[in-house]
């Protein structure tokens with residue numbers, strides 16, 4: 001039996017806002033930009049297939065994923081255009097990557113040799129984006145020692161006959177989202193030094209910008225691999241804010257008038273100071289609502305901001321709706337998003353939970369149906 005998605009708790013995703021955020025990135029790095037929307041972690045938790053469907057009309061240059069399995073899922077969904085796997089892949093992933101014609105980021109000449117062998121075996125050259133480590137320190141060939149490893153990547157020049165197709169050279173910025181973008185210039189300089197040492201053919205795309213980098217570097221970035229900005233997450237105090245894309249809603253399942261002294265939640269960490277009215281929301285940490293929002297976070301009910309009281313449970317949370325008349329079971333509470341003139345931003349929730357919007361977005365569990373809308 002199909003249960004309608006908006007029965008208990010759900011995420012609403014606004015496709016038009018996603019597209020407008022995409023266009024703002026394209027405008028920032030244009031004209032004729034190379035844009036690869038990052039749809040890793042199931043499209044930052046919102047549904048990679050739907051993100052692809054919503055953004056395909058914008059004509060992105062490729063799709064960015066983190067793992068071979070994510071690339072395989074897109075192929076299963078009928079995506080036959082370019083897909084790039086950005087996180088380093090283990091040797092065990094080579095066969096599937098080549099079989100599925102996924103481009104892979106390469107940090108290690110050993111992987112290059114395996115890819116080349118697989119490319120020759122399948123008579124389908126393995127597509128490669130060579131990563132340069134300019135300070136992230138987690139992947140890539142170290143910029144500082146390019147003279148040492150440059151000969152080891154010369155196989156890239158052998159082209160299809162050698163089993164490889166060299167498509168890109170890139171680095172990843174570590175602090176573009178901090179005010180002023182500390183280190184961006186240094187990373188760019190290191191990257192350019194590597195690029196001039198390797199002197200790749202003109203067909204090799206050079207790319208450096210995440211969302212924040214796109215707005216910091218503009219046309220100089222030449223292209224971008226935007227993620228969080230598309231999905232409505234802020235990219236830095238001195239950079240433009242995206243449009244919100246995702247709202248998280250939950251039904252109210254109980255309204256109770258409680259006397260002074262009543263307690264709520266595990267550990268009874270909140271006690272009513274006077275007679276209060278509480279609403280139980282059908283959403284908890286088992287849905288991805290950070291447990292640390294207990295006694296700290298808020299919800300919007302009937303267009304008003306109300307505090308979450310007591311600890312968040314796995315399946316429910318409780319809001320203090322004292323003074324709000326007319327609230328009843330079945331009404332909708334908003335954990336992220338707008339209700340009337342009030343709004344809770346993804347970044348507000350992230351800040352309260354002492355984390356980043358990325359972790360909040362990717363933390364919503366499969367229990368919340370993602371409901372996509374074309375409505376404004």
Ligand SMILES: *Cc1c(COP(=O)(O)O)cnc(C)c1O
Nearest residue numbers: 038086172210211225226227228
């Ligand atoms: C995730 C990722 C991005 C996107 O970063 P945002 O900050 O979400 O824009 C870009 N490039 C690489 C290599 C990534 O892994």
